[in-house]
Amino acid sequence: MRILDLKDPGQLKTLSIPQLESLAQEIRSFLIQSLSKTGGHLSSNLGIVELTLALHYVFESPKDRLLFDVGHQSYVHKILTGRAPRFATLRQRHGLSGFQKREESPHDPWEAGHSSTSLSAALGLAVARDLQKESGEVISVIGDGALTGGMAMEALNNIGMRKEKVIIVYNDNDMSISPNHAGFKNHLTTLRSSRAYRSVKRDVKAGLEPSPALLNGLSSIRDVLRDSLVDGGLFQQFGLDYLGPVDGHNLPELIRTLETAREHHGSVVVHVRTRKGMGYAPAQQDRTGQWHGVPPFDPATGRFRSSGCAGEESWSLIIADAVSRLAAKDPRITVLTPAMANGSKLLQFAAKYPDRFFDCGIAEEHTVTAAGGMAAGGLRPFVSIYSSFLQRAYDQVLHDVARQHLPVVFGVDRAGLVGEDGDTHQGIYDIAFLRTIPDVVICQPKDAQEAQDLVYSAFLHSDPCFIRYPRGTTAAKRKDVLEEIQTGTWTWFDEGTPEQIVITYGPEVDRVREKAKVNGTGLRVVNARFFKPVDEAMIRELFAMGLPVTVFETDVSQGGLSSAIRDCLAKSGDPVPAFHVIGLPDAFIPHGSVRALRKEEGISLEDLFDWIERKSGTDNRQAEGTRRVDAGVRPSSGEPGPSSGNGSLS
Structure with missing residues (x-):
């Protein structure tokens, strides 16, 4: 059966085991070739091919409801439910989502882009x-x-005490995004490698070597005991029955075990061991x-197709380097991350x-909270966390x-629009929800140099400080001397003789300035680098000038910069x-390229300058009709406005 012929997972039930195994290899090739063009989550989906085939072979979706935790490992599920012809549109605007999506198919009963929600949702269903x-x-x-997420453990506890049946397929691949750092995983490994367990194995083997038949028989019993008592012990403490572990790439074994789980009375855990990236050597x-989430790549060589520009580095690396530089001088500085060490460029630290x-x-x-404990104990912790994941720790x-x-x-x-991962990952809400919290500092640098200074400044003060920065790259300019930026201060730049004012932040500051130069537009461009506290003195000065003011924000405006100015x-x-x-x-902003989303939502530079031009035309007509004169001081052009600094680190 060809992949593109799959319309419904029920078609799998007509296939033999060899045919299913052949289809598994075809699916792997399809994923590698397709994702090499679109990018996406590769390793997790390569590792779950046989398991997903077995699930759809044994169960009857959508009557039986399949939930994939996080959802980024649902690509094989999408293929088997008739969506292969649309894979060229994966993660593109109006194309297939990179996660399960309820509106996309009746085979998607739940959707999530964050981890550890599927067990709670499964119990609810x-x-x-x-x-x-x-x-x-x-x-x-x-x-x-x-399962390192506390919510998953809460759900296990509740499922174990309830009468409703839930089948939990525990996909054990020793990895989340990067290698796991978790006591739960270590629990199983420690039990298998414990001295008592190894001593029993050694003694049984030594005592029975003269009788190979008996040894083989007892070894089989030993394996059963190991699987049920050692691997399943933790789940059984939650009151859950246990099957496994099962080779996640052995279709006959998977099918038999899942059939047993289907016939089982009560909730049960099926422990499946898989290999992330299975079948593609680089992954x-x-x-x-x-190789967890990849950009387009060359499938023959495994080399990523570069999307960056020469002389640029990721914002994540620039921030991480600044923290590392400060840590060299201050032994109190610690770094914490919730499983995003590679994405946040913290591996060197x-x-x-x-x-x-x-x-x-x-x-x-x-x-x-652990970072809070460290701070209470006299340390200076730095927490690196994606904007969309910070929501979970409000x-x-x-x-x-x-x-x-x-x-x-x-x-x-990853503050701001992140694009292809869609509404579960757009980092556009943090300004709004953090502004409700008393006594915090929220800021965003416009460039690499300001980023380094803001990191330095944050460690000089005693208030919680949030430095937000986008996905992607910027010009890599290292500073020899780090300077303190006074909390709550903004700066401004005049391009020509200002006829209007644009208040913005982050990389948009220099983008607006460059476009104003190219267009010959007279603008005062304000770098509103602090969202809390804001520069109240500058805000009053700006509005006293009597010029039209536009607040250009690339996050949600409700509760954002414009709300702070209005307040x-x-x-x-x-x-x-x-x-x-x-x-x-x-x-909620859907998936698609950042460029496409910005245009669709009306927050592109083109939209800004279209408004500026319309506003300028309106004001000119008003001036001709009424000989109106704008009030306020017109500054000289080209020089930045005030910026405070009273400390430095060389």
């Missing part, structure tokens, strides 16, 4: 099934990395996580300062860190002067 007297199985496929040999680096696993809440930020005024510095990576202006009690806002709406 099972309760709904039983209360409504419906039939069908609920199956959650969850990796060992996801299979990867131990750093670089980990190698240089292994005692001061903590990969906490997929456990955002724990990571933040309570810990508010309750455990900010409320106690603990000096934790947060590197909020500042309202303090005087006078009517808030009108200004125009270009920002993201109060909505």
Whole structure:
């Protein structure tokens, strides 16, 4: 059977085991070739091919509901449910999502881009099934990395005490994104390698070597005992029955075990051992996580197709280097991350300062509170966390860190639109939800040099500080001397004689300036690098100039920069002067390239300058009709506005 002929997973039930095995290899080749063009999550899907085939062979989707934890390992599931012809559109605007998507197919009963949710959702679906007297199985496929998340453990505890049946497929591949750092995983490994267990093995073997038949028989019993008592012991402590471990690339064994789970009464764990990246050498040999989510690549050589520009480095690396530089002078500095060491470019720090680096696993809440504990104990922790994952630790930020005024510095990576991963990963909400927390500092650098200075400044102060920065690269300019930036200060740049004001932040500052130069547009471009606190004195000066003001923000405007400006202006009690806002709406933003999304949502540079030109034309017509004269001071062009610095590190 050809992949493109698959319309429904029920077609698999007509195939023999050899035909299924042949289809598995065809699916691997299809994934490698397709993702080499579009990019996407490769390793996790290569490792789950046989398991997904077996699941659809044994169960009947969509009557039986399959949930893939996180969802990025659902590509094989998408192929088997008739979506292979659309794979060229993967993660593109109006194309296939990189995750399970309820609106995309009836075979997708749940969707998530964050880890450790599938067990709770599965229990909820099972309760709904039983209360409504419906039939069908609920199956959650969850990796060992996801079980480091506290929510998954909470769900295991609840499932174990309930009567509703849930089938839990524990995908054990020794990896989450990068190698796991988790006590749960170590529990199984430690039991298998314990002195008592090895002594029993050795004594039995030595005593029975003269009788090979008896030895083989007892060895089989030993294997059964090991599988049930050692591997399954933890799950059984939650009150869950256990099957396995099963070779995740052995289709007959997988099918037999899943059939047993289907007929089993009550919730059961099926332990499946797979190899991440199976069948493609570069991905299979990867131990750093670089093949977890990949850009387009050459399938013959395994080389990634470069998308960066010469002389540029990732924002993540620039921030990580600044922290490492400060750590060389301050032994109190520690670094924590919830399983994003490779993505946040922290591997060099980990190698240089292994005692001061903590990969906490997929456990955002724990990571933040542990950092708070370190700060309370006299250390200066830096937490590197993606914006979309920071959402999961809001309570810990508010309750455990900010409320106690603990000096934790947060590197909020992947801030802003991230594009192809879609609405679960867009880092566009952190400004809004962090602004509600008292006594925190929220900022974003416009370039690499300002980034280094903001990192340095954050470690000089005692308030929790959040430095946000986008995915992608910027010009790599290292500073010989790091300078303190006074908290809450903005700067401005005049391009020509200002006729309008644009207030923006991050990389948009220089992009707006460059386009103003090219277009010959007279603008004052304001670098609003602090969202909390804001530069109240500069805000009042800007609006006193009497020029049209546009706030250009590339995150949600509700609760964002424009809200902060409006709140500042309202303090005087006078009517808030009108200004125009270009920002993201109060909505979830779908997947697609950042460029396509910005154009679709009306926050591209073109949209900004179209508005500026329309506004300029309107003002000119008003001036001709009324001989209106703008009030305010017109500064000389070309020079940046005020910037404070009263400290440095060479």
